Amino acid sequence: MSNKYIGESIKRVEDPRFIQGKGKYVANLSIPGMLHAAIKRSPYAHAVIKGIDTSKAEAMEGVVAVYVGQQMKDDGIGSLPCGFNPPDIKTAPHMPLAVDKVRHVGDGVAVVIAESPYIAYDALDLIDVQYEPLSAVIDPKKAAQPGAPQVHDEIPNNVSFHWPLGTREEINAVLASADKVIELDLVNQRLVPNAMEPRACVAQWDAFSDEMTIWTTSQNPHIIRLLLSLATMGLPENKLRVISPDVGGGFGSKIFHYAEEVIVPWASKQLGRPVKWVSTRSEAFVTDAHGRDHVTTAKLALKNDGTFLGLDVTTYANMGAYLSTFAPMIPTALYITLFSGLYKLPVIFGEAYGTMTHTVPVDAYRGAGRPEASYMLERLVDLAARELDMDPIELRRKNFIQPDEFPYQTPVAMIYDSGDYPKLFDSLEALGDYAGLKAKRDAARAEGRLVGIGISGCIEASGPAPSQVAVGLGAGVGLWESGVIRVHPTGKVSVMTGSHTHGQGHETAFAQIVADELGIPMEDVEIIHGDTGRTPFGLGTYGSRSASVGGTALAVSAGKVRDKMLKIAAHQLEVDVEDMVFDRTTGTMHVKGSPEQSKSFVDISVAALMANNLPEGVEPGLEETTFYDPSNFTFPNSAHIALIEIDRDTGQVSLLEYAAVDDVGKVINPMIVEGQLVGGIAQGVGQALWENCVYDEQGQLLSGSFMDYAMPRADGFPMLKVSRNETPSPTNPLGVKGAGEMGTIAATITVANGVMDALAPLGIRHIDIPHTPQRIWQAIQAQSNGH
Amino acid sequence: MQSITLTVNGKSYTRDVEPRMLLVDFIRNALGLTGTNIACDTSQCGACTIHMDGMAVKSCTVLAVQADGADITTIEGLATNGHLHPMQQAFWDQHGLQCGYCTPGMIMAAAKLVENNPGITEAEIRHGLEGNLCRCTGYQNIVKAVAQAAAAGS
Numbered sequence: 001m002s003n004k005y006i007g008e009s010i011k012r013v014e015d016p017r018f019i020q021g022k023g024k025y026v027a028n029l030s031i032p033g034m035l036h037a038a039i040k041r042s043p044y045a046h047a048v049i050k051g052i053d054t055s056k057a058e059a060m061e062g063v064v065a066v067y068v069g070q071q072m073k074d075d076g077i078g079s080l081p082c083g084f085n086p087p088d089i090k091t092a093p094h095m096p097l098a099v100d101k102v103r104h105v106g107d108g109v110a111v112v113i114a115e116s117p118y119i120a121y122d123a124l125d126l127i128d129v130q131y132e133p134l135s136a137v138i139d140p141k142k143a144a145q146p147g148a149p150q151v152h153d154e155i156p157n158n159v160s161f162h163w164p165l166g167t168r169e170e171i172n173a174v175l176a177s178a179d180k181v182i183e184l185d186l187v188n189q190r191l192v193p194n195a196m197e198p199r200a201c202v203a204q205w206d207a208f209s210d211e212m213t214i215w216t217t218s219q220n221p222h223i224i225r226l227l228l229s230l231a232t233m234g235l236p237e238n239k240l241r242v243i244s245p246d247v248g249g250g251f252g253s254k255i256f257h258y259a260e261e262v263i264v265p266w267a268s269k270q271l272g273r274p275v276k277w278v279s280t281r282s283e284a285f286v287t288d289a290h291g292r293d294h295v296t297t298a299k300l301a302l303k304n305d306g307t308f309l310g311l312d313v314t315t316y317a318n319m320g321a322y323l324s325t326f327a328p329m330i331p332t333a334l335y336i337t338l339f340s341g342l343y344k345l346p347v348i349f350g351e352a353y354g355t356m357t358h359t360v361p362v363d364a365y366r367g368a369g370r371p372e373a374s375y376m377l378e379r380l381v382d383l384a385a386r387e388l389d390m391d392p393i394e395l396r397r398k399n400f401i402q403p404d405e406f407p408y409q410t411p412v413a414m415i416y417d418s419g420d421y422p423k424l425f426d427s428l429e430a431l432g433d434y435a436g437l438k439a440k441r442d443a444a445r446a447e448g449r450l451v452g453i454g455i456s457g458c459i460e461a462s463g464p465a466p467s468q469v470a471v472g473l474g475a476g477v478g479l480w481e482s483g484v485i486r487v488h489p490t491g492k493v494s495v496m497t498g499s500h501t502h503g504q505g506h507e508t509a510f511a512q513i514v515a516d517e518l519g520i521p522m523e524d525v526e527i528i529h530g531d532t533g534r535t536p537f538g539l540g541t542y543g544s545r546s547a548s549v550g551g552t553a554l555a556v557s558a559g560k561v562r563d564k565m566l567k568i569a570a571h572q573l574e575v576d577v578e579d580m581v582f583d584r585t586t587g588t589m590h591v592k593g594s595p596e597q598s599k600s601f602v603d604i605s606v607a608a609l610m611a612n613n614l615p616e617g618v619e620p621g622l623e624e625t626t627f628y629d630p631s632n633f634t635f636p637n638s639a640h641i642a643l644i645e646i647d648r649d650t651g652q653v654s655l656l657e658y659a660a661v662d663d664v665g666k667v668i669n670p671m672i673v674e675g676q677l678v679g680g681i682a683q684g685v686g687q688a689l690w691e692n693c694v695y696d697e698q699g700q701l702l703s704g705s706f707m708d709y710a711m712p713r714a715d716g717f718p719m720l721k722v723s724r725n726e727t728p729s730p731t732n733p734l735g736v737k738g739a740g741e742m743g744t745i746a747a748t749i750t751v752a753n754g755v756m757d758a759l760a761p762l763g764i765r766h767i768d769i770p771h772t773p774q775r776i777w778q779a780i781q782a783q784s785n786g787h
Numbered sequence: 788m789q790s791i792t793l794t795v796n797g798k799s800y801t802r803d804v805e806p807r808m809l810l811v812d813f814i815r816n817a818l819g820l821t822g823t824n825i826a827c828d829t830s831q832c833g834a835c836t837i838h839m840d841g842m843a844v845k846s847c848t849v850l851a852v853q854a855d856g857a858d859i860t861t862i863e864g865l866a867t868n869g870h871l872h873p874m875q876q877a878f879w880d881q882h883g884l885q886c887g888y889c890t891p892g893m894i895m896a897a898a899k900l901v902e903n904n905p906g907i908t909e910a911e912i913r914h915g916l917e918g919n920l921c922r923c924t925g926y927q928n929i930v931k932a933v934a935q936a937a938a939a940g941s
Contacts, residue, residue, distance in 0.1 A: 011879060018887030019875040019894060021822015021862035028821035118805070196826045196834060196888040196922050248824070248888025249922050281827040503886030503923045675882050675928060682925030706831035706920065714926040715913040743925075 002585055005512035005522055006734075009671035013522075014507040017246075024245040026200040026215045027278045034202070035064055037264055037277040038120035040110040040127045041286065042102035045136035045358035045699020046149060049100060049109060049129065057112055057126040062119035065271060066127065068110045069097030072266055080257055081231040082323035083223075083476040086332060089161040092152035092356075094322035096232065096259035096266075102131070103151055103321035104359050105701055106286025108259055113267050113275060136358035136699035140318035141295040143355040151321060151356035160319055163332040164351040165412055171349035174310035178301035182384045187768045188372045190293035190318065190693035191686075192709055193365045195502075197248020198279035199258065199288065203265035207272055211239045214265050218244040219254045219500050220540020223477065225532045227257040227325070233265060244530040247502035251683070252364035253288045254502065255542050256325035260287075285704040290693055291365020293318035294331065294372050300380040301347075306390055308399045310347035311339055313376060319354045320361035327363045328354050333473050334369030334461070334543075340410035341377045342421045342457045342637060343399040348411045358699045364542060366683055366744045367460075374458040378749040379756075379766070382455070386760065392455050392753075393425055393434065400457075407730075414461060416635045417737075418727040421457065424661055428639035431723050432659030437643050445761060450646040451656075454754020458638045458746040462544035462738025465630040480629035481545070482538040483553030485514060485561050487622035489609035491602035493518065493525045498538005499550030500530050504740060505672040506546060512668055513551050513734070517558030519587030520601055536625060544636070544738020547668060552732040553628035560624035565589060568607050569599040571615035634729040634737035638662045638746040640681075644754035651777030653689055653755055659721040660746065665729040665737035673739045677722050680743020686712040687744075688751035692770050710770075791855040795820070796864025804851045811835045813851035814861060822862040822891050826920070833919030836892035837861050843899035845892075845918075862891035865898065874898040874936040883932035885923035893919050893929060901937045909934065 017023055054066040072095070079093040097108045110127050114120035137143045137151070143158040151158055175181055202215040212235055218224050221242040229237040247254060260277050268275040279287065294315050301310040317331030336350035385392040400421040401408050408416040428434070437453050444451035464470060467478030484496035495514050499506055507527045515522040528534050538550070562582045569589035570577040579592050587601030599607075604622075607613065611620035643657040660681060667673050690710035694702040703709040728735030748769065755771045756764070762783050767775055788803040795818060802817055814820050814837070823846060826834035835846045838860040865872040874894050877883065884890040893916065900915040901907055907915070912933045913926070921929060 012882065014887075015879045015884060018884055018890050019862075019871065019878050020866060021820070021891045023822070023824075023887050023890075025821075025824070025888065027825070028815075030816075030819075118807075194922055196832065196886065196920065197824070198826065246887065248826075249886040251922070278825075281829070281832075505885070671882050675885060675924060678925040678927045679885060679923045680925075682927075683922070705829045706827050707829050711920050711922070712925070713920065714916040714930065715910075717913075717926060719909075719930075720925070720927055 012508045031274040034274040036117040042107040046134040047131035051130040053128040057123040062115040065113045069099040084329035086474040090155045092154040096262040141316040158356040160354045166349035171312045179304040182300040188294040191291045193251045193253035195249030200278040201264045202276045203268040204274040205269040219250040232262045241533040251366040289363035313350045324361035324363035330369040338373035378456045427661040432641040450758045452758025454642040454750045456750040460636045461633040463548040481549040482536040485557040491605040496535040499546040500541040519584045544740040553626045556626040557624040565604040636737040640746040640750040642754045651773035664739040666735035677743040681747040684744040684747025687748040808851045810849040811846040834892040836895040873939045877932040877936040881932035883928045889921045
């Protein structure tokens with residue numbers, strides 16, 4: 001089976017519009033008569049709303065309306081729903097505009113609709129909100145302690161859910177009998193996703209047809225439409241059209257159904273005019289769902305020879321002030337289920353408490369649960385290697401699941417599909433020159449420099465599946481994907497996918513798949529996505545699912561198209577269909593052994609239109625739809641290594657070298673995959689070294705702008721060396737695994753382990769991330785002062 | 788309101804603007820040139836970078852009235868006679884973009900960087916783009932793209 005496009009680094013077909021400033025982002029949309037919304041937000045983390053006086057704002061010239069939460073509630077607007085509800089979860093309403101209380105800085109209390117955005121923002125200052133401030137709780141563990149300020153009456157002690165996997169008795173027995181138990185308390189800090197495009201929403205109510213069109217910056221417009229219909233707006237789904245055109249990055253933060261996606265269409269319906277809202281960056285910091293924010297206690301039990309025996313982990317996961325769309329899934333089904341890593345770990349007990357605090361809601365951010373799992377496990381493994389005085393790679397190798405043990409059932413529910421972890425580390429040791437790095441480190445140490453090597457081996461579960469299990473665990477939707485292939489009579493092809501691209505290059509990669517499956521030029525294939533009016537229901541893009549689930553749906557549809565074309569061609573050539581061959585390099589169909597007896601792709605496209613000479617029982621037209629429901633996740637895996645140097649006087653960390661070998665299965669476009677891995681690594685390094693979302697005790701966000709929240713910048717990196725090992729996933733016919741999150745999952749712990757290795761000669765065991773100069777300097781001072 | 792006259796992508800415009808209007812809002816809303824994006828409100832990200840009188844500037848940090856009489860190029864005006872600017876071509880060739888949102892500002896900043904320093908080194912590229920944020924690429928392919936464009940120009 002020869003491929004012309006799959007496996008090739010085809011330059012992206014979407015790029016010409018972006019490099020010429022023709023991107024179709026929501027903020028660029030302008031509709032005649034359009035009004036502009038600005039939202040009044042709470043300056044308090046926790047306060048009772050005693051009253052809101054909007055009269056001065058309403059009287060301002062150019063202001064069309066000012067609305068408060070009670071008006072929306074009175075009109076029947078519903079609560080923003082949580083779409084993943086494990087057993088016994090406690091939930092509370094989340095109104096798009098707060099009605100009685102505000103629960104985090106940035107909670108919306110009123111909306112101004114005006115003729116221009118400048119006027120709308122001016123009017124915000126004329127709204128007088130009387131607050132009665134209350135005390136706040138920020139830390140996810142402290143929130144669950146007796147006497148902590150309560151976020152919702154409906155959620156006693158702020159504990160929304162407790163999710164255990166395994167049994168306490170079993171792990172206790174292992175811990176009691178083990179030679180060694182490595183213990184670690186750690187904080188996986190809160191992050192702000194910060195896609196470069198701030199969120200935006202435009203809504204246009206059509207009173208003539210009672211239809212609402214909403215343009216929104218979403219990774220999954222069908223889910224937004226479903227939730228608008230089912231939960232918030234209450235409009236029939238078939239009267240709602242949600243469009244997500246070009247979206248400027250998401251990283252998870254644009255999965256969720258946000259308040260503005262209700263406020264803006266509701267206002268448009270009230271006023272009969274289009275309404276637009278564009279987030280400022282300052283608003284984004286206090287309204288986009290944040291990521292991570294775990295407080296964890298972990299124990300690894302092992303034998304003196306390094307054999308792993310068991311793992312015991314308790315995590316308090318910060319949910320923020322409200323349960324965001326998929327929030328409870330992250331520290332449960334996407335976290336604890338990854339605790340086995342690349343290893344045979346016979347007994348695992350993991351539990352997560354999801355707690356409410358007076359902070360911005362926390363939900364999926366690139367990796368979503370899996371970086372937290374890798375960080376915890378790989379820190380423990382590194383500490384174990386140090387304690388046993390073993391080479392950290394040797395300790396890992398000793399415990400790897402072996403290539404002949406797949407499919408491998410872990411004690412935490414997952415069944416790994418494929419992998420070759422020893423070979424992965426062989427490749428890493430070669431690519432990163434492990435022996436050379438050790439020599440460099442030792443030479444540097446001899447000079448008194450603080451240099452360390454960071455190593456990690458990580459597992460990812462990508463393309464969440466199957467629907468049966470996900471819904472059983474609490475998901476409100478299945479996890480399949482749709483793919484439609486429409487062959488036009490001219491032989492040109494339109495492809496409709498429920499996946500959504502916001503940087504991942506689907507318009508190129510999906511066209512590569514379809515063009516190869518049908519044997520036609522890529523230029524003849526157009527990918528259509530992100531519009532509920534043009535595509536069948538689909539679940540969208542997150543969890544590194546698009547290639548394995550969305551791509552497979554298209555490959556299956558292409559197979560159906562081929563089968564039908566072969567039937568028509570066989571009929572017209574008067575042979576049995578079994579005697580026909582579909583040539584995937586040219587799109588022609590010919591009789592086996594007689595290439596001259598053939599029909600071209602266009603011949604049969606036309607024949608399906610003419611419909612005057614079709615075999616019995618074959619319908620006219622050439623359009624096939626697949627709803628592909630994968631049977632399992634896929635399991636990408638990685639081996640990363642970094643060389644780190646710390647400036648002893650300032651605590652400044654320099655990333656000197658970085659090498660990564662990732663197994664993301666078969667690859668459709670190596671250039672795009674490498675771009676995903678490198679970009680992912682940069683985000684992971686950001687968490688290790690710079691990024692930190694900080695609240696003070698009153699719940700004020702101290703890192704609320706790019707001046708205070710340290711984003712990765714171009715001068716923070718050396719050239720990264722990235723390579724791939726391929727073990728095809730047997731789960732899908734393309735053999736692909738997810739590629740979008742592996743870099744992020746692996747890089748944070750790789751760099752963190754490197755920093756700790758650099759500090760090990762000073763006797764410093766652990767510092768929480770981010771490893772900022774301040775934290776490192778303080779640790780060095782404390783150590784040298786004997787504290 | 789104040790009247791300003793300026794040249795954008797070779798075309799002269801005269802408009803009345805509020806004295807407080809930001810140049811980026813003028814370019815996007817008054818002229819409809821939406822290729823220049825906005826991604827922060829603290830002049831940190833560089834998404835709105837344009838060329839003004841021969842310099843790369845962040846157009847969120849200039850008032851429209853300050854641009855009275857200026858000669859401005861935006862991303863829409865960078866290609867000439869239907870031919871991509873070498874920097875645009877290099878970003879495409881090197882996969883220097885993913886979501887594309889930072890890209891116009893990044894290309895405008897990079898184009899001026901190379902123009903001012905044709906023999907630019909990797910370290911100088913990284914330092915020179917330190918004021919432009921990208922969340923997707925990890926900068927690696929952006930650095931390669933700028934190096935390609937610099938090589939093409941030399």
